[in-house]
Amino acid sequence: MTKELVSEAADEGASEPTVDATAAGEEEQFEAPERGSAEELLDAGAHDALDAMRHSTAHVMAEAVLDLVPGAKLGIGPAITDGFYYDFQLPRALTPGDLEAIEARMAESVAADHPFVRRELSPAEGRAFFVERDQPFKVESLDDLAARAKAEGSPMPPVSVYEHGAFVDLCKGPHVASTGKIGPFKLLAVAGAYWRGDEKRPMLQRIYGTVWPTQKELEDYLWRREEAKKRDHRRLGIQLDLFSFHDISPGAAFWHPKGWTLYRTLESAMRELQARRGYVEVYTPPLVHKRLWEQSGHWDLYREHMFLVEAEDQTFSLKPMNCPESTYIYRSRVRSYRELPLRIAEYGKLHRNELSGTLSGLTRVRHFVTDDGHIYLRPDQIGSEIEALLGEVREAYGWVGLEPRFTFGTRPDKALGDVALWDRAETLIGDALKRSGMSYRVKEKDGAFYAPKIDIQVEDALGREWQTATIQVDLVMLPERFDLHYIDEEGRPQRPVAIHRAIYGSLERFIGVLTEHFAGAFPFWLAPVQAIAIPIADRHVPAGEELAGVLRSHGLRVEVDGSSMRMQNKIRLAQEQKIPYMLVLGDREVEARSATVRRRGAAQGEAQPTEEWAALAERLAAEARERRPS
Numbered sequence: 334m335t336k337e338l339v340s341e342a343a344d345e346g347a348s349e350p351t352v353d354a355t356a357a358g359e360e361e362q363f364e365a366p367e368r369g370s371a372e373e374l375l376d377a378g379a380h381d382a383l384d385a386m387r388h389s390t391a392h393v394m395a396e397a398v399l400d401l402v403p404g405a406k407l408g409i410g411p412a413i414t415d416g417f418y419y420d421f422q423l424p425r426a427l428t429p430g431d432l433e434a435i436e437a438r439m440a441e442s443v444a445a446d447h448p449f450v451r452r453e454l455s456p457a458e459g460r461a462f463f464v465e466r467d468q469p470f471k472v473e474s475l476d477d478l479a480a481r482a483k484a485e486g487s488p489m490p491p492v493s494v495y496e497h498g499a500f501v502d503l504c505k506g507p508h509v510a511s512t513g514k515i516g517p518f519k520l521l522a523v524a525g526a527y528w529r530g531d532e533k534r535p536m537l538q539r540i541y542g543t544v545w546p547t548q549k550e551l552e553d554y555l556w557r558r559e560e561a562k563k564r565d566h567r568r569l570g571i572q573l574d575l576f577s578f579h580d581i582s583p584g585a586a587f588w589h590p591k592g593w594t595l596y597r598t599l600e601s602a603m604r605e606l607q608a609r610r611g612y613v614e615v616y617t618p619p620l621v622h623k624r625l626w627e628q629s630g631h632w633d634l635y636r637e638h639m640f641l642v643e644a645e646d647q648t649f650s651l652k653p654m655n656c657p658e659s660t661y662i663y664r665s666r667v668r669s670y671r672e673l674p675l676r677i678a679e680y681g682k683l684h685r686n687e688l689s690g691t692l693s694g695l696t697r698v699r700h701f702v703t704d705d706g707h708i709y710l711r712p713d714q715i716g717s718e719i720e721a722l723l724g725e726v727r728e729a730y731g732w733v734g735l736e737p738r739f740t741f742g743t744r745p746d747k748a749l750g751d752v753a754l755w756d757r758a759e760t761l762i763g764d765a766l767k768r769s770g771m772s773y774r775v776k777e778k779d780g781a782f783y784a785p786k787i788d789i790q791v792e793d794a795l796g797r798e799w800q801t802a803t804i805q806v807d808l809v810m811l812p813e814r815f816d817l818h819y820i821d822e823e824g825r826p827q828r829p830v831a832i833h834r835a836i837y838g839s840l841e842r843f844i845g846v847l848t849e850h851f852a853g854a855f856p857f858w859l860a861p862v863q864a865i866a867i868p869i870a871d872r873h874v875p876a877g878e879e880l881a882g883v884l885r886s887h888g889l890r891v892e893v894d895g896s897s898m899r900m901q902n903k904i905r906l907a908q909e910q911k912i913p914y915m916l917v918l919g920d921r922e923v924e925a926r927s928a929t930v931r932r933r934g935a936a937q938g939e940a941q942p943t944e945e946w947a948a949l950a951e952r953l954a955a956e957a958r959e960r961r962p963s
């Protein structure tokens with residue numbers, strides 16, 4: 334089994350966010366992979382016109398820093414997602430005041446509209462140029478390139494530099510035509526970064542900035558960035574008392590009562606859908622002997638990501654995925670073609686040994702559960718089953734108002750298994766996607782080695798794209814490696830196909846995404862506390878308890894604020910907790926066994942209806958059953 338095969342199998346339901354940069358919150362992170370090799374040092378990261386403008390802005394920033402802080406040594410300054418950075422070695426630490434001065438100096442350079450001019454120097458001229466300007470990091474980059482050329486036995490190519498005004502940088506480009514083409518920009522932050530990402534080398538100061546074609550786009554970006562900080566699920570998790578993280582178990586959430594209610598509500602909704610679709614649910618052991626992973630191929634290639642446990646001189650592992658164990662249930666007896674598709678769901682507790690430095694809230698964890706399903710079917714059933722699975726996705730994402738996007742990955746060059754079966758499976762999947770009427774794109778050769786796959790992405794309220802779920806049509810891994818069969822109409826053993834499917838993906842990750850998407854104001858059906866009774870005075874508290882009892886008997890999640898705070902404070906607190914309904918009780922309401930119903934986020938002066946308890950309970954219970962996304 335190849336490394337890719339194993340890691341793709343391991344990916345199911347727990348893949349990375351496509352964009353993680355703006356979600357980081359307190360310790361804000363920027364997408365800025367370390368660049369170590371000589372080749373990477375010269376890469377401007379400019380793949381399109383916008384990147385070229387961003388990288389050009391980095392040159393203008395470096396020009397300003399050289400002007401304002403004499404003796405500055407230049408590192409590198411590539412374009413990155415949403416902006417750019419430049420690394421500097423400086424005689425002193427930069428302050429926020431410095432950023433303002435640098436921005437002002439940059440604005441002058443933009444106003445002067447200096448053309449960017451490319452020049453080529455011989456390797457010797459180039460080196461002499463940067464030695465003379467006392468730029469040791471540039472000289473080092475050139476020496477590395479020369480050493481590499483020598484090692485390869487090829488001549489060192491000419492050195493290209495870009496010049497605007499009095500500023501010259503070692504650079505492959507491309508750039509915009511002149512500094513006047515640079516759009517509205519803003520410097521965002523200063524962070525430390527080791528030269529070439531090597532902690533044994535000097536720590537430089539990295540200035541991050543952003544630049545956009547128009548003022549409107551800049552303002553939108555700055556708004557999204559602020560909003561992302563406010564919506565950070567780690568912050569909201571504490572504020573709304575949903576979950577917390579502790580050093581004694583890195584990468585695993587401690588679920589508080591409200592967060593666990595959210596978790597179980599999502600699980601029950603999926604269980605209800607699965608029951609309608611004829612799934613059966615199983616539970617297999619989290620701790621299994623390493624023999625299982627030797628058979629599946631994971632032992633050789635995925636072991637470093639497994640937590641191992643020794644007992645009685647035997648090695649066990651905490652399972653990183655449910656797939657292989659599900660075959661034990663399939664193989665527990667002879668299966669007839671009549672039983673297929675056999676849909677086996679499992680909410681198994683999974684552990685993957687991610688490096689502690691990469692863990693982040695609910696989106697990068699070591700301990701998680703997926704809404705996992707393994708469907709065993711005949712090859713001729715692939716089309717109808719995929720169509721039904723797309724329906725599952727559409728329904729579940731409708732509950733939270735997210736629009737799923739599908740990416741169909743087809744056979745990669747090094748695929749395992751029978752090519753004819755691959756072709757047939759791909760045709761059936763393609764037809765099912767077309768019939769679904771949902772938009773999708775095809776990524777040629779992007780399937781897993783054992784399976785064509787459909788990846789599902791969503792875009793959240795801030796326009797960030799997240800990979801959540803996946804459907805993989807496994808032609809090889811489970812069927813062949815675990816030698817699965819069913820008995821066909823003529824009594825002959827046949828090889829089934831297995832579909833790996835997760836709709837939410839990891840529950841942990843999905844909740845992280847939803848928390849940020851809704852900024853904690855979850856839809857009514859999902860909210861941990863759906864309504865709160867607010868008695869105006871102490872004498873109304875018993876009626877509040879009674880009302881809560883009526884609503885709870887309809888399956889609703891209700892609290893009573895029995896404190897002695899004033900009503901306005903109780904409402905403010907309930908608003909902060911983002912509770913969908915506030916039910917206010919005074920003399921009049923208690924007398925009539927009714928409540929004044931205030932919706933979360935209701936506008937000032939909006940009419941607040943008074944509803945009788947029984948009718949209110951019926952109405953809210955019906956609303957919860959609908960699972961509407963608001």
Ligand SMILES: [Zn+2]
Binds near residue numbers: 377503506508
């Ligand atoms: Zn450049």
Ligand SMILES: [Zn+2]
Binds near residue numbers: 345654655707833
């Ligand atoms: Zn699986």
